[in-house]
Amino acid sequence: MKEQTEFSSRKVGERQIAELQAAAEAWTPRHVLAWAFETFGNRVAISSAFGAEGMVLIDMASRINKDFRLFTIDTEFLFPETYRLMDRIEERYGIAIEKVYSLLSPEEQERTQGAALWGRNPDLCCHLRKVEPLRRKLGELDSWITSIRRDQTSVRSAARRIEWDAKFGLVKINPIVDWSAKQVWRYIHDHDVPYNELHNQDYPSIGCTHCTRAVRPGEDPRAGRWPGFAKTECGLHIIEPVPVAAEAAPAETAECGL
Numbered sequence: 028m029k030e031q032t033e034f035s036s037r038k039v040g041e042r043q044i045a046e047l048q049a050a051a052e053a054w055t056p057r058h059v060l061a062w063a064f065e066t067f068g069n070r071v072a073i074s075s076a077f078g079a080e081g082m083v084l085i086d087m088a089s090r091i092n093k094d095f096r097l098f099t100i101d102t103e104f105l106f107p108e109t110y111r112l113m114d115r116i117e118e119r120y121g122i123a124i125e126k127v128y129s130l131l132s133p134e135e136q137e138r139t140q141g142a143a144l145w146g147r148n149p150d151l152c153c154h155l156r157k158v159e160p161l162r163r164k165l166g167e168l169d170s171w172i173t174s175i176r177r178d179q180t181s182v183r184s185a186a187r188r189i190e191w192d193a194k195f196g197l198v199k200i201n202p203i204v205d206w207s208a209k210q211v212w213r214y215i216h217d218h219d220v221p222y223n224e225l226h227n228q229d230y231p232s233i234g235c236t237h238c239t240r241a242v243r244p245g246e247d248p249r250a251g252r253w254p255g256f257a258k259t260e261c262g263l264h265i266i267e268p269v270p271v272a273a274e275a276a277p278a279e280t281a282e283c284g285l
């Protein structure tokens with residue numbers, strides 16, 4: 028792997044990524060992961076909320092590097108099924124998930140922002156509970172690995188397999204960016220990968236309890252996220268300004284960013 032040798036001995040920045048990007052589009056997900064681990068060592072980590080795509084990456088990574096780093100943004104509003112899945116992942120793959128929390132406990136958020144912020148200003152709630160913690164975590168890394176796919180949302184449609192993340196100032200790696208949902212589930216079944224039990228109950232996309240519902244027949248897979256709002260992203264994968272304070276926010280909001 029020629030590029031691996033060239034890039035492994037120095038810090039990879041925006042210019043080097045631009046040079047590598049076209050070639051990387053032809054790499055397999057395993058090749059991308061192997062390159063990431065060899066290039067960045069313990070300065071790269073998988074970010075996951077443990078959806079089906081994230082589980083594929085976790086399983087693939089475990090076959091390449093037993094000591095891979097895995098972190099999650101724990102909003103403290105996750106489903107019990109998601110917390111149970113985290114326990115299963117730690118047991119099966121022999122790793123400790125790095126859990127990152129908001130600077131505000133749920134009680135502090137209610138005291139400073141009022142009750143049920145997610146129902147009035149989900150952009151701000153996601154900023155406090157997801158985007159700010161992610162920014163803090165990424166500050167200790169040179170690269171992060173995500174499981175986004177291009178056909179999930181319009182925001183993700185232009186994502187590359189390897190790209191410079193100008194929002195957070197590090198390399199962003201999306202190994203299965205061109206996969207379909209069918210490929211994801213084929214991998215899960217072929218490799219007996221654990222997954223969130225809620226996927227069997229019409230929850231194709233799973234986030235916080237307050238902002239996720241089951242989808243109805245014929246609905247878009249992400250229709251169950253932030254129902255009632257125009258939001259389709261929590262803010263991690265888009266470039267957006269810091270949301271305004273709750274009392275000044277409009278009832279209808281854009282995307283949240285994760």
Ligand code: SF4
Nearest residue numbers: 145149152153235238
């Ligand atoms: S998904 Fe909902 S509850 Fe979770 S951080 Fe975003 S707005 Fe808040």
